[in-house]
Amino acid sequence: MKLWFVEPRANVFVSGIKDSVARTVIDYLYKHCPPESGIVMFRSLPQPPGYEVFNIGPTRKSMTQICGLQLVIETLKSL
Incomplete structure (x- = not known):
């Protein structure tokens, strides 16, 4: 997998x-x-x-789709 894709974060x-x-x-x-x-x-593309965006199984980040745009949901950490 790492031969064809860059892994910026685990999985x-x-x-x-x-x-x-x-x-x-x-x-x-x-x-x-x-x-x-x-x-x-x-x-x-x-x-x-x-x-x-493609995923296999449950991931640590939630994914959503708004008007056909695939997005990864990031939660803000409180200060």
Whole structure:
């Protein structure tokens, strides 16, 4: 996995390869990773919004979709 994607945070992978190869890797992971993996993957797209988010199993961050835009919910820590 780390050969094709950048891992900026544990179990968060960002595609650094051509879209077609990234899609092949993501499809492979969906077939072979257990549901409890907790993986989040970002793939770049040539059209807006410029990315697509995939996940396998429950993740530490919640995800939502607003007007077709996939977003990761970050909670603010109190000061």
